[in-house]
Amino acid sequence: MSTFRLRGGRVFDPANGVNGQIADICVRDGRIVELKPGECAGHEYDVSGMAVMAGGIDMHSHIGGGKVNLARMLMPEDHRLRTREAASNPLELASCGVCTPGTLATGYRYAEMGYTAAFEPAMIASNARHTHLEMGDTPIIDHGAYVMLGNDELFLRMLAQGTDFERIRDYVGWTMNATKALGVKVVNPGGISAFKFNQRSLDVDEAHVHYDITPRQVLNVLARSLTDLGVPHPLHIHASNLGVPGNIESTLATIDALQGLPGHLTHIQFHSYGNEGPRKFSSAAERIADAVNANPNISIDVGQIMFGQTVTASGDIMKQVRQADYASPRKWIAGDIECDAGCGVVPFRYREQSYVNALQWTIGLELFLMVKNPWQITLTTDHPNGGPFTSYPHLIRLLMDKSFRDEQLARLHPDVAQQSPLGSMTRELTLDEIAILTRAAPARLLGLRERGRLNAGAAADIAVYRENADREAMFTAPEYVFKDGELVARNGRIVATPAGGTHYVEPEFDRSIERTLEDYSDHHLALNFRHAAIGRDELCSCCNGGRLLPAACGLHHHDPHDPSGQQS
Amino acid sequence: MNSTLSSPPWTCPFCALLCDRFGVDAGETLKPAGTTCPRATRALAQFGSAPSQATPLVNGQPVAVDAALDAAARWLRASRQPLFGGMATDVAGTRSLYRLANACGAIVDHAHGRALMHGLTALQDRGAFTTTLAEIRTRADLIVCVGSSAPSTRHPEFFARCGVGERASLQREIVFVGGGIDPALSGTASDGVSTRAIPLQGDLYDTIAALNTSLSASLSARPPRGLHPELAALVRRMLEARYTAIIWTPADLPGEHATLLVEGIDRLLKTLNRTTRAGGLALGGDDGGATVNQTLTWLSGLPLRTGVHPGGLAHEPHRYDTARLLADEAVDALLWIASFTADLRPPETAVPLIVLGHPGLTAACTDRSGPTVFIPVSTPGIGSAGHMFRADGGVVLPLAPVYADSLPAVTNVAASLASRLAEVAA
Numbered sequence: 001m002s003t004f005r006l007r008g009g010r011v012f013d014p015a016n017g018v019n020g021q022i023a024d025i026c027v028r029d030g031r032i033v034e035l036k037p038g039e040c041a042g043h044e045y046d047v048s049g050m051a052v053m054a055g056g057i058d059m060h061s062h063i064g065g066g067k068v069n070l071a072r073m074l075m076p077e078d079h080r081l082r083t084r085e086a087a088s089n090p091l092e093l094a095s096c097g098v099c100t101p102g103t104l105a106t107g108y109r110y111a112e113m114g115y116t117a118a119f120e121p122a123m124i125a126s127n128a129r130h131t132h133l134e135m136g137d138t139p140i141i142d143h144g145a146y147v148m149l150g151n152d153e154l155f156l157r158m159l160a161q162g163t164d165f166e167r168i169r170d171y172v173g174w175t176m177n178a179t180k181a182l183g184v185k186v187v188n189p190g191g192i193s194a195f196k197f198n199q200r201s202l203d204v205d206e207a208h209v210h211y212d213i214t215p216r217q218v219l220n221v222l223a224r225s226l227t228d229l230g231v232p233h234p235l236h237i238h239a240s241n242l243g244v245p246g247n248i249e250s251t252l253a254t255i256d257a258l259q260g261l262p263g264h265l266t267h268i269q270f271h272s273y274g275n276e277g278p279r280k281f282s283s284a285a286e287r288i289a290d291a292v293n294a295n296p297n298i299s300i301d302v303g304q305i306m307f308g309q310t311v312t313a314s315g316d317i318m319k320q321v322r323q324a325d326y327a328s329p330r331k332w333i334a335g336d337i338e339c340d341a342g343c344g345v346v347p348f349r350y351r352e353q354s355y356v357n358a359l360q361w362t363i364g365l366e367l368f369l370m371v372k373n374p375w376q377i378t379l380t381t382d383h384p385n386g387g388p389f390t391s392y393p394h395l396i397r398l399l400m401d402k403s404f405r406d407e408q409l410a411r412l413h414p415d416v417a418q419q420s421p422l423g424s425m426t427r428e429l430t431l432d433e434i435a436i437l438t439r440a441a442p443a444r445l446l447g448l449r450e451r452g453r454l455n456a457g458a459a460a461d462i463a464v465y466r467e468n469a470d471r472e473a474m475f476t477a478p479e480y481v482f483k484d485g486e487l488v489a490r491n492g493r494i495v496a497t498p499a500g501g502t503h504y505v506e507p508e509f510d511r512s513i514e515r516t517l518e519d520y521s522d523h524h525l526a527l528n529f530r531h532a533a534i535g536r537d538e539l540c541s542c543c544n545g546g547r548l549l550p551a552a553c554g555l556h557h558h559d560p561h562d563p564s565g566q567q568s
Numbered sequence: 569m570n571s572t573l574s575s576p577p578w579t580c581p582f583c584a585l586l587c588d589r590f591g592v593d594a595g596e597t598l599k600p601a602g603t604t605c606p607r608a609t610r611a612l613a614q615f616g617s618a619p620s621q622a623t624p625l626v627n628g629q630p631v632a633v634d635a636a637l638d639a640a641a642r643w644l645r646a647s648r649q650p651l652f653g654g655m656a657t658d659v660a661g662t663r664s665l666y667r668l669a670n671a672c673g674a675i676v677d678h679a680h681g682r683a684l685m686h687g688l689t690a691l692q693d694r695g696a697f698t699t700t701l702a703e704i705r706t707r708a709d710l711i712v713c714v715g716s717s718a719p720s721t722r723h724p725e726f727f728a729r730c731g732v733g734e735r736a737s738l739q740r741e742i743v744f745v746g747g748g749i750d751p752a753l754s755g756t757a758s759d760g761v762s763t764r765a766i767p768l769q770g771d772l773y774d775t776i777a778a779l780n781t782s783l784s785a786s787l788s789a790r791p792p793r794g795l796h797p798e799l800a801a802l803v804r805r806m807l808e809a810r811y812t813a814i815i816w817t818p819a820d821l822p823g824e825h826a827t828l829l830v831e832g833i834d835r836l837l838k839t840l841n842r843t844t845r846a847g848g849l850a851l852g853g854d855d856g857g858a859t860v861n862q863t864l865t866w867l868s869g870l871p872l873r874t875g876v877h878p879g880g881l882a883h884e885p886h887r888y889d890t891a892r893l894l895a896d897e898a899v900d901a902l903l904w905i906a907s908f909t910a911d912l913r914p915p916e917t918a919v920p921l922i923v924l925g926h927p928g929l930t931a932a933c934t935d936r937s938g939p940t941v942f943i944p945v946s947t948p949g950i951g952s953a954g955h956m957f958r959a960d961g962g963v964v965l966p967l968a969p970v971y972a973d974s975l976p977a978v979t980n981v982a983a984s985l986a987s988r989l990a991e992v993a994a
Contacts, residue, residue: 094868102865137867195845331695335698526700
């Protein structure tokens with residue numbers, strides 16, 4: 001039985017309304033427990049002068065699966081940049097790369113900066129085994145994935161045929177069970193499929209050229225399905241018209257399509273563009289922020305861009321092919337996948353002196369600073385699409401330090417630097433708010449009831465940061481990181497590499513839907529339907545024996561007006 | 569015995585199509601039930617109806633498995649630069665072998681490394697535009713097979729897996745560029761399938777270049793001049809098609825620079841996709857090639873032909889070629905993994921050789937002059953469970969065993985070797 005006490009730290013635990021109070025955190029057998037002040041703990045860590053938070057949770061990070069591995073294969077030059085690191089720590093197996101690191105490096109780099117969970121947001125159902133295999137080889141951190149629906153031919157066909165909502169809902173439930181998903185993501189609703197029929201754009205109320213359905217219908221049926229199934233994570237939405245100037249209208253129409261149902265709009269920076277000004281490209285961050293502030297059913301993650309080389313990997317083949325001419329270096333991958341989805345992998349270099357890139361950078365930061373309720377927004381770069389997750393400490397400093405932010409702004413394309421409202425924004429996020437954006441809010445949005453919090457009974461995923469006015473340095477190398485009570489990183493160095501667990505849900509559904517699925521599979525797909533579902537035992541072998549962590553379904557979605565949601 | 573002993577259906581691991589709709593019957597040897605696939609038939613005939621009793625060998629002498637593991641670990645430890653070759657294994661085997669490669673600083677190549685590198689280096693330099701079996705089945709009204717060897721030569725079930733001939737509602741045309749009409753298509757002509765063969769203009773390199781020239785000219789409204797009329801007609805047909813699938817077999821592409829052919833096909837596909845829809849499919853990655861390449865890429869960040877060195881990882885698509893490393897005496901030990909069939913014999917070499925192989929390799933590993941350890945291993949999908957990647961990329965299938973094996977899986981042997989190396993290091 002291992003027991004320890006973190007003594008005298010400043011605790012930031014927004015899920016329990018704790019904002020910087022000095023308190024002890026005690027851990028026994030992987031869980032946080034209450035110990036009386038004098039009660040003996042096996043080990044004591046003196047963490048006075050340090051900030052104690054739950055382990056970080058990245059709810060949108062492309063860490064595993066087909067397109068991520070294609071991105072690795074496409075970018076050997078990225079991987080030559082960090083080939084030497086492993087040699088310095090015998091606990092680490094060799095694994096390299098910056099914008100698309102190997103899975104081993106992904107686990108090590110997340111853990112050493114205080115993150116204890118990351119979620120792959122775009123698992124293609126036909127690629128689910130691959131995704132779980134990769135996540136299983138991502139050491140230390142917990143993981144899970146959102147399965148993509150809304151571009152698979154079966155779903156669109158059912159919708160086009162006017163199939164009963166309950167049957168479609170059963171199909172959604174079956175898919176989540178079969179792929180061991182934690183949520184459902186829709187990417188460019190209907191658009192990935194439409195591209196297979198040579199349709200080159202699809203706005204929210206446009207008709208799919210073959211199925212004659214609209215993205216609005218897709219969004220609405222998926223959101224209703226998840227509500228009915230009691231899936232904690234709202235529909236995860238990569239909206240129509242990613243990256244297109246003027247796409248603010250599509251994004252607002254997407255919110256409207258939900259009719260008040262919960263929805264999570266992901267990497268919203270890429271969907272917050274106006275088409276004003278001499279370049280017909282402008283920030284619509286304020287209108288997005290207003291919409292988020294006015295619609296408590298909506299949550300967002302930002303997808304902040306960071307300057308430098310990265311590679312974009314997306315299921316949105318329609319939009320990726322459209323911007324493939326901007327690939328840097330000039331090479332790219334696209335693919336149509338199994339009547340299910342698609343992918344596009346396009347390398348990209350975000351440059352400070354590019355008007356477009358500079359504006360994207362300011363739009364992301366404006367969104368962070370204009371959304372009022374921090375429980376509605378989470379911190380992401382849409383790794384690797386906006387930039388690698390290893391840039392989070394830099395991003396945190398941009399949010400917490402106005403003078404630092406102004407210095408960076410001054411380096412940008414002069415038109416952007418002069419015109420952006422960012423320069424006049426004085427808000428600096430607090431440690432409490434950072435703890436919401438990076439742990440408490442993601443945990444709540446995903447329905448992880450034992451993570452992202454530090455009360456007795458919670459899992460002991462804990463990060464302890466030495467206070468430093470330079471927030472980038474502070475968040476780069478925490479003093480201690482614990483995963484389920486085990487010390488896994490010390491001062492930015494990995495000291496243990498346990499297997500992380502898999503978070504998923506198993507919503508109830510009517511199994512008679514399987515007859516429809518098998519018939520469709522036999523006539524259209526290239527796989528025996530009896531191989532379609534991943535069982536628990538198989539998941540266990542995919543995930544290297546990491547723990548299976550099913551989240552409960554049937555809970556109500558969070559109410560942003562509850563007490564903990566009003567702390568901002 | 570009909571089909572398999574376990575409840576999920578059987579998956580055939582013997583080519584990268586991973587067919588999962590037929591079963592296995594046992595006679596004196598195993599044989600397929602529900603297909604006439606010659607490749608599956610030939611491979612299954614290498615297995616008896618009961619688990620093999622093959623024993624490990626050290627320099628031709630039967631030994632206990634621990635003695636073989638001790639010798640193998642000793643040789644890997646003594647090696648200054650070991651090479652892991654063959655690599656015919658599944659995901660679990662690759663996971664454990666990567667750990668072992670870290671423990672002894674190995675270079676990793678695959679038996680089909682040269683063919684895999686055509687596609688990989690083209691991908692690294694240009695990218696790709698890909699499609700998959702179900703996409704072809706559902707929407708390809710034009711299938712263009714490039715190269716002299718028919719798709720069914722190495723992948724007998726290919727056209728059946730694409731549903732060619734099953735649905736009269738989808739009229740398909742199948743065109744063979746530089747090869748004859750695939751004999752696998754005989755009998756499908758009446759089912760909405762038309763076929764034709766187009767000869768090369770010059771060699772295959774010239775032909776792909778001519779297709780690209782013609783396509784670019786067509787799109788820019790410049791009349792293409794001096795082009796072979798059949799190639800010009802093919803380009804027009806591709807532009808008219810709703811969805812063109814271009815198919816090639818990397819192992820059969822001609823010449824020393826087949827990467828250039830794959831790049832040419834990539835250019836053709838990407839140009840087509842400016843106005844219509846198309847995708848490519850390479851029929852490669854057999855004997856675990858696709859599986860190992862994927863697994864190694866996600867673990868390390870780099871694909872096959874990567875070495876784990878004290879200074880870090882090095883990826884050398886040309887230099888880390890098994891034949892070349894052995895010829896240059898750049899490696900001083902070879903760990904050869906061939907867990908699927910006895911057809912992947914280890915290469916001739918004088919360096920210490922450790923074979924984790926199909927029991928059918930016993931004879932080949934007995935009559936060697938150089939130091940040799942042979943450890944017979946279980947075959948995923950015959951004696952043990954496993955996971956493998958299909959040729960078209962993202963689909964992973966579970967393998968269910970036909971019987972519970974007496975032989976260890978590659979993953980177990982690799983883990984035993986790694987723990988022996990770790991004991992000495994500790």
